[in-house]
Amino acid sequence: MKVQIRKANDVTILDCIGDVDLYSSPHLRETLMEQMHAGNPAVLVNMSEVSYIDSSGIATLVEGLQLSRQTKTRFGLFGLKGNARSVLELARLHKVFAIFSDEPEALEKISSIEPFGGL
Amino acid sequence: MGGVEVTRIVTSNDPGLLQVLRGVVRYRAQQAGIAESDAEALAMAIDEAASNVIRHTYGNRHDARLALELWIYPDRMELVLEDSGPKVEPGEVRPRPLEDVRPGGLGTFFIKSFVDECAYEENFPAGNRLKLVKYFSRKVAPGDESPD
Numbered sequence: 625m626k627v628q629i630r631k632a633n634d635v636t637i638l639d640c641i642g643d644v645d646l647y648s649s650p651h652l653r654e655t656l657m658e659q660m661h662a663g664n665p666a667v668l669v670n671m672s673e674v675s676y677i678d679s680s681g682i683a684t685l686v687e688g689l690q691l692s693r694q695t696k697t698r699f700g701l702f703g704l705k706g707n708a709r710s711v712l713e714l715a716r717l718h719k720v721f722a723i724f725s726d727e728p729e730a731l732e733k734i735s736s737i738e739p740f741g742g743l
Numbered sequence: 744m745g746g747v748e749v750t751r752i753v754t755s756n757d758p759g760l761l762q763v764l765r766g767v768v769r770y771r772a773q774q775a776g777i778a779e780s781d782a783e784a785l786a787m788a789i790d791e792a793a794s795n796v797i798r799h800t801y802g803n804r805h806d807a808r809l810a811l812e813l814w815i816y817p818d819r820m821e822l823v824l825e826d827s828g829p830k831v832e833p834g835e836v837r838p839r840p841l842e843d844v845r846p847g848g849l850g851t852f853f854i855k856s857f858v859d860e861c862a863y864e865e866n867f868p869a870g871n872r873l874k875l876v877k878y879f880s881r882k883v884a885p886g887d888e889s890p891d
Contacts, residue, residue: 643765646794647758676765678790679849707783714856715849 625674627655632731636664641673644681652681656688660695666734667692670727672703677711689721698722698737702730749775753810756797756826764811765790768822775815778880785820788857788875791850792824800828800871819859819878827870833863 625642636659644652659667669685671677685701692699700722704712712718722737724730749771754760765786772782793809801807810825854861860876 643762645758645761645790646797647761678787678794679853680794682849707787711787711853715852 625651627652629655629659632727634664635666635668635731635734637668637670637727639670639673643676644674644684645676645678646680649678649680649684653684653687656684657691660688660691660697660699663695664697666698666700668699668724668727668730668734669701670703671701671708672705672726674703674708675706677708679711682711682715682717685721686717698734700724700730700734700737702726747815749813749815751810751812753808755805756793756801756807756809757805758794758797761790761793764793764809767811768813771813771815772820775820777820781820781877781879784857785822785875785877788854788861788877789822789824791854791857792822792873792875795850795854796824796826796828796871800826800831819876821877822875824873824875825867825870831863831871 625640625644625648628639628641630637630639638652638655638659640652642648656667656669667688669688674681689699691697702724703726704723709718712721712723722734724733750767752764752767754763768786768789769782772785773779777785789811793811796809797803797805807827812821812823812825814821814823854875858875858877860874862874864872864874
């Protein structure tokens with residue numbers, strides 16, 4: 625899995641590409657923690673190229689959500705599909721995260737959410 | 744055990760090989776004409792079960808081995824995951840309550856959600872042998888583009 629970092633105005637976007645499992649989730653975790661601690665006002669995780677995520681990947685996203693509350697970072701996900709959307713719903717976490725359908729919607733709405741991840 | 748043993752593979756418990764285990768399960772399930780949703784459920788179940796072994800049974804050591812057997816029957820597929828770690832006490836393997844939102848603890852919940860039966864073999868002499876059973880929702884004909 626690759627994680628690419630880019631900026632859209634003051635929003636940091638992490639483009640995840642590939643499967644997120646026990647092997648790759650530490651890389652996502654490290655990148656997410658770095659960006660949260662870097663003082664970024666908003667961090668979005670682009671899941672549109674993630675075709676598989678397991679419980680370790682979900683745990684990483686939950687950890688990011690918890691850290692966002694400490695660092696007052698607006699935090700959200702977009703582009704969820706297939707397996708990734710299914711497992712979040714199965715774990716009843718789809719209402720815990722701020723989830724947007726795509727990047728334009730995420731960029732439009734991320735500034736309007738409270739800086740604790742939820743809508 | 745009966746049925747047809749399709750595959751037995753033995754790997755190191757390197758988490759980088761989880762994608763290989765998932766791939767083998769998906770491939771064999773596809774060959775057997777199992778619906779894509781069932782195949783994906785089995786792939787996710789074996790990923791979570793093997794991850795549990797790597798993290799908890801082996802304590803993230805990477806010098807141990809895992810063995811996976813795939814058995815296909817007319818109505819179900821069984822995955823058997825074997826390790827040589829300390830005995831797992833089945834009563835200690837419980838999913839956490841979903842309302843307790845925190846990192847971790849979802850693996851067992853996912854396994855129980857993805858398969859119909861999940862049990863350790865009681866009399867396995869050394870290590871653990873976990874059997875996961877998924878009954879097919881339906882089989883698909885080769886070339887069927889819209890399973891489920």
